[in-house]
Amino acid sequence: MTGLLELRDQIRKFYSRNAVFILPFIKFVVALLVLGQINAELGYMAKIDNIAVLLIVSLACSFLPSGCILFFTIVFSLLHMYALSMEVALVGFCVCLVMLLLYLRFAPKDAVVIALLPALFMLKIPYVVPVVVGLVGGAMSAVSVVCGTVLYFFIHSVNVNASAIMAMEKDSLGKIKLILDGIIHNQALLVTVVAFAVTTLVVYLIKRLSVDYSWTVAMVSGAILNLVILLVGDIIYDTNLSVVSMILGAFLAVAIGKLVEFFRFCVDYGRTEKVQFEDDEYYYYVKAVPKMTVSKSSKTVKKINPQRSVVTERTGRQSEIERKKTGRTVTVGNEYYDEEEDGATDSSEDDFEDLF
Amino acid sequence: MINENKVILMTRMASYEQKEGKRCMSIAKYFRTDYVARHVLKGIIAGTIAFAVCFALYVAYGFEEFMENIYKMDLFAFASNVLVIYIAFVAAYCIILYLVSTYQFIKARRSLRCYYQNLKKLKALYEEK
Numbered sequence: 161m162t163g164l165l166e167l168r169d170q171i172r173k174f175y176s177r178n179a180v181f182i183l184p185f186i187k188f189v190v191a192l193l194v195l196g197q198i199n200a201e202l203g204y205m206a207k208i209d210n211i212a213v214l215l216i217v218s219l220a221c222s223f224l225p226s227g228c229i230l231f232f233t234i235v236f237s238l239l240h241m242y243a244l245s246m247e248v249a250l251v252g253f254c255v256c257l258v259m260l261l262l263y264l265r266f267a268p269k270d271a272v273v274i275a276l277l278p279a280l281f282m283l284k285i286p287y288v289v290p291v292v293v294g295l296v297g298g299a300m301s302a303v304s305v306v307c308g309t310v311l312y313f314f315i316h317s318v319n320v321n322a323s324a325i326m327a328m329e330k331d332s333l334g335k336i337k338l339i340l341d342g343i344i345h346n347q348a349l350l351v352t353v354v355a356f357a358v359t360t361l362v363v364y365l366i367k368r369l370s371v372d373y374s375w376t377v378a379m380v381s382g383a384i385l386n387l388v389i390l391l392v393g394d395i396i397y398d399t400n401l402s403v404v405s406m407i408l409g410a411f412l413a414v415a416i417g418k419l420v421e422f423f424r425f426c427v428d429y430g431r432t433e434k435v436q437f438e439d440d441e442y443y444y445y446v447k448a449v450p451k452m453t454v455s456k457s458s459k460t461v462k463k464i465n466p467q468r469s470v471v472t473e474r475t476g477r478q479s480e481i482e483r484k485k486t487g488r489t490v491t492v493g494n495e496y497y498d499e500e501e502d503g504a505t506d507s508s509e510d511d512f513e514d515l516f
Numbered sequence: 517m518i519n520e521n522k523v524i525l526m527t528r529m530a531s532y533e534q535k536e537g538k539r540c541m542s543i544a545k546y547f548r549t550d551y552v553a554r555h556v557l558k559g560i561i562a563g564t565i566a567f568a569v570c571f572a573l574y575v576a577y578g579f580e581e582f583m584e585n586i587y588k589m590d591l592f593a594f595a596s597n598v599l600v601i602y603i604a605f606v607a608a609y610c611i612i613l614y615l616v617s618t619y620q621f622i623k624a625r626r627s628l629r630c631y632y633q634n635l636k637k638l639k640a641l642y643e644e645k
Contacts, residue, residue, distance in 0.1 A: 254569045261562040262609065300616070333579050340577045 165454045168423060184222035190276065191221035191229050195236055197279040201319055202240035209240075230264075230271035233278070237311075241318055245325050247335040248318055255314055255343075259307045270297070270304035277308025278315055284402075286312075287409030290356040291382045291417050294363025295375065296424065302360040306353050313349040317342025348401060351393030359386040370447060372429045379417030383410040426452045522641045529634050537631060540624040548621050555617035556610050563606040571598065 175182055195214055203209045217236075221229050234256050242249035264271060273293055280286045289308070293301045318325075321338050328334050343349060359382045366378035387410045394401050427449045435446045543551060575582060 251573065254573055258566045258569055261566045333576060336573075336576045340573060344577075 161452075162454055164422070165426070165452055168426070169454065172423075187226060187229065188218050188222035190272065191218040191232065194229060194233050194275050194279040197282040198233060198236045198240070198315070201278075201282055201315055202237065202244075204240045204322070205243035208236060225268075227268045227271040230275040233275040237315055244318065244322060245335055247332045248325060248339055251336055251339050252314065252318070255310070259310070263303050263307060267300055267304060270301055273297075273301065273304040274308040274311060277305065278312035281309075281312040281316075284405050285409060285412060286352075286356075287383070287386060287406065288413045288416050290359035290386060291363055291379050291413040292420055294360040294382055295367055295379060295417055295420055297360075297364070299361060299364050301364070302357045305356045305360050309353050309356055310343070310349070313346055313352070314339075314343055317346065347393075347397035348399040351390060351397060351399050351401075355386050355389035355393065358389060359383075372432070375421045375425050376418070379414050379421070383413045383417075386410065386413070428452045519641065522638065525634055525638050525641070529631065529638070532631055536627060540627050540631075543621055543624040544628050546621075548618070551621050552614055552617045555613050559610050559613040560606055563609040564602075567602050567605050571602075 192214065195217060199209045199214065207213070217232055221232060238249050238252050238256070241252045259274075264274070273289065277286060277289055280289060286309075290302075290305055293305055297304075317339060321342060324338060325335050328338070362385055363378045363382035366381060367375050369377075371377065387406055390399075390401055390406050391403070393399055394403075428451070429449060431450045433448045433450075435444075435448065437444050437446075546554070
């Protein structure tokens, strides 16, 4: 565990030092994944179903706010739909407009969830999203999950009915009816929306409880609940969802949830302290759970030649600075020092670490 | 000599000002009623447009049936039904908006109160010097 905690600290340090580069890179990868999946699923407009366009747009997304990923996802989807049929694009535009008006203007941060969900559905791992969003998001994030699910089923409906739409040619109303039927009478959409919304809310509510291992309980119960609702929905409405995919998805959701927990909520319940005190107005019942951390390994200077201790004291500051700059063995004048690792914290080194 | 406490406090406050603080300060410019009313008004407009879009899709979905029955149906009753659904939809949306914006306002005020306390602490640190 200590090794893992050290690794976590190193990753955190690495991220905080290089966030300027890492964040755009993550956005680039997410945009590439999402837009690539949209192209793979729809792909009716050859001009944008092109790796060069994909790379340029993903690169633009890496420098733009994260909401732009959703914007380009919608633009790509609508362009593909337009290439298939103008009526389909019109219905798609209406669906996106309603989502934008009713929800998205309040939670622009959740735009990435909406954009990511269709891509994860296409990669057959959507069951991770409600658990992870419930852990890191708020109660309102359930609506984002619902919006993302609706967006995916709409895209899927267009893809499934593409040949029928092409055959209809000039029957505009028929095309609109066919596409809307794919949403309104889609039992799989209904079951998935209910399962994901309930799971997100349950995970969010359980993780906030003041019980030990609340995050683990939340993610496991969320994954099981999701599975149960989807299975019951499958039995009642015959939705033809893949059971194997659901079970694997539940395991994956818990695994990724544990990873998120490790980085965001790593506490030691074994050292929980419960204290009680009062002031003039209140009684306080406080439960304090310490975070899991590792003390930083530090370096100490071992004097080999004690006769020259005066020199050492005088050049103490200089030696500290040089030690920081050069590494393990340092020279101060004619003095040679060896450094060794131990668990004790060297406060002076900490001070200088702040300076550099 | 660098005062560590002061540096930590100032760093935290600067980080807050750049991220969450910006949004909170823009919210705290308003009185609570003004802020909530502004959101609800925007909600009425957005809800009306969204309802119009949904209604248009509904009509397009059942257009043939609608055109077949247009001379038989009671248009006044149909319009009043649509109006009732519209009012119910916008009212429900506005209630949700009212709750969300009130919560946002309270949260922002609480967060800013903490920020102002930190400002006072910083002032005290300067005065100590």
